[in-house]
Amino acid sequence: MVFYFKARPEVGDYTIFMGLDKYENEELIKYGLPEDIWFHVDKMSSAHVYVRLQKGQTVDDISEGNKVNNVDVVYTPWSNLKKTPSMDVGQVGFHNSKMVRTVRVEKRINEIVNRLNKTKVERKPDLKAEREAVNSAERAERKQQLREKKRREELQRLEKDRQSEILSYKGLMVSEKMTSNKQIASTSKSLQELEEDFM
Structure with a gap:
């Protein structure tokens, strides 16, 4: 009792x-x-x-x-x-x-x-059952905190990668994104129209 x-x-x-x-x-x-x-x-x-x-x-x-x-x-x-x-x-x-x-x-x-x-x-x-319930709840809380921590770290890593990509020069000179003088000449636009597009 x-x-x-x-x-x-x-x-x-x-x-x-x-x-x-x-x-x-x-x-x-x-x-x-x-x-x-x-x-x-x-x-x-x-x-x-x-x-x-x-x-x-x-x-x-x-x-x-x-x-x-x-x-x-x-x-x-x-x-x-x-x-x-x-x-x-x-x-x-x-x-x-x-x-x-x-x-x-x-x-x-x-x-x-x-x-x-x-x-x-x-x-x-049932003191043993009470203790086990508290231990179980504490373990679940620690697991949740660990999951949250990992999620935050992954979001931070992704943001850091995104910022690095923005600041890097490797995306500037990609051949698929480039337009040659021949391609420009074949568009049948006048020089003035091309300058206006550029500006």
Whole structure:
């Protein structure tokens, strides 16, 4: 079971979610997304809480809330979580400790906690399928961007070739386009008419 909350449902931002127990936490660790930020109360047994950011947002765009007073909350991007086979279920480490931040939360803000609890929804998501769908969409987007890039490059190459052709002299002296004096004389035009045609 995974619990979902909305930070500010009136503006539709930030989905917050957490597992019921360490087994759900394990699944959340395994199938997180790059937009997920992981939170945990430091040095205490507590839930793993995730905030899913919108595309383009960073960890600096979020603010914190809490249920108890005087706690340190550590947080880091999901991609920084490290899981090794020797770790207990639900236990994590970090790839880069410099990416882990800590915030001291002095006082519980009941307004925030109450607002979050009003949005609480319990679901049994297929986290693996969600992750695969996101990966598939990202691959399709990268393929489309690559196709667009190749198309732009081909158009640029064709335009460059066209401009080179315009600026080159090789098309000026082509025998098929030339008219000889004999051909001009055979047209039965007067010299004055030929001069007018030329001008």
